[in-house]
Amino acid sequence: FRIHAEFQLNEPPNFPFWFSPGQFTGYIVLSKDSSHVRDFRLLVPNNSLDLYPVLEPRRGLGAGPRQPVPLQMELESTGPSVPSVIHDEDGKVLDSRDPSGEPIHFVFEEITWQQQIPWQEAAHRLEVAMYPFKKVSYLPFTEAFERAQAEKKLVHSILLWAKPPVPLPVPGSGRTLRETVLESSPILALLNESFISSWSLVKELEELQSNRENELHSKLAKLHLEKYNFPVEMIICLPNGTVIHHINANYFLDITSMKPEDVESSIFSFSTNFEDPSTATYLQFLKEGLHRAKPYLQP
Structure with a gap:
């Protein structure tokens, strides 16, 4: 099912503070005959929530600054639902709710689970099914470099100004990347084979850069921020x-919307092997990075 919800978190005389969740999560357990709900839970994930307070427009105020706010917004059933009608295997009515509203006296069987998976794994499987680009693991910034060092691979990093409303590597102009190149089969294959991927926020790297307790992490953040646009x-x-190649998302989208004969740079020229110019160009971007890194990654 699909839900669109909006919550008013302030009351007069305070300014309006609207919250529109970008995601709900939870689970529902139904009986085999779908006659009743055994268990139900619906919640707004509260890990790293960022809210934009929308101030009073009639007073000439616009959107306020981004604010991290801890919230606990959850609905959970306290027990199984009771069916209003009970049918037998042939569909005949065995019992129904009393006209006075008294529920049916219903005995629920105990559920014995034969197999289960952890919540994190279930959430990951759902994410991969809904967002194919998640077939590539995007690690935290410093962890990505540690993994790249151990596996002798390059780091494919996406640096963003602001965090998207759902756990995605790119918002805004990058949404086109997520829905095209970052979920295309050739890109997924090359990223998994030759790169360690990561995505980070500018603010996070600025904090990492200013932290002098770990000079290595500070240096990694500084090198990234120097190339950011x-x-x-x-x-x-x-x-x-060491940054060996980079491209801005807006520039990337601009050149992939041009006709092939109008693209001057040989670095981002089009390939005839793919119908989608975005996929072809991003694939060439990755391959160019691998080519430039050869002298440094030789055993």
């Missing part, structure tokens, strides 16, 4: 943080 920058770098 608003709103999204795709970066390829060595395990030591």
Whole structure:
């Protein structure tokens, strides 16, 4: 099912503070005959929630600053629902709710689960099914470099100005990337084979850069921020943080919307092997990064 919800978190005389969740999550357990609900839980994930307060427009005020706010918004059943009508295997009515509203005296069988998976794994499977780009693991910034060092791979990093409303690597102009190149089979295959991927926020890297307790992490963040241009920058770098290739999302979308004969740069020329110019160009971007890194990754 699909839900669109909006919550008013303030009351007069305070300014309006509207909250529109970008995601609900939870689960529902139905009986085999779908006659009743055994268990139900619906919630707004509260990990790293960022809210934009929308201030009073009649007073000339616009959107307020982004604010991280801890929320607990959850609905959970306290027990199984009771069916209003009970049918037998042939569909005949065995019992029904009393006209006075008294529920049917119903005995629920105990559920014995024969197999189960952890909640995190279930959520990951659902994410991959809904968002194919999640077939590539996007690691935290510093963890990505540690993994790249251990596996002798390049880091494919996406640096964003702001966090998207759902767990995606790119918002805004990058949404086109997520829905095209980052979920295309050739890109997924190459990223999984030759790169360690990560996505980060500018604010996070600025904090990491200013933290002098870990000079290595500070240096990695500094090298990234030096190449960043608003709103999204795709970066390829060595395990030591050296940037060997990068491209801005807006520029990428601009050149892939042009006719092939109008593209001057040989670095981002089109290939005839793919119908989608975005996929072809991003694939060439990744391959160019691998080519430039060869002298540094030789055993």
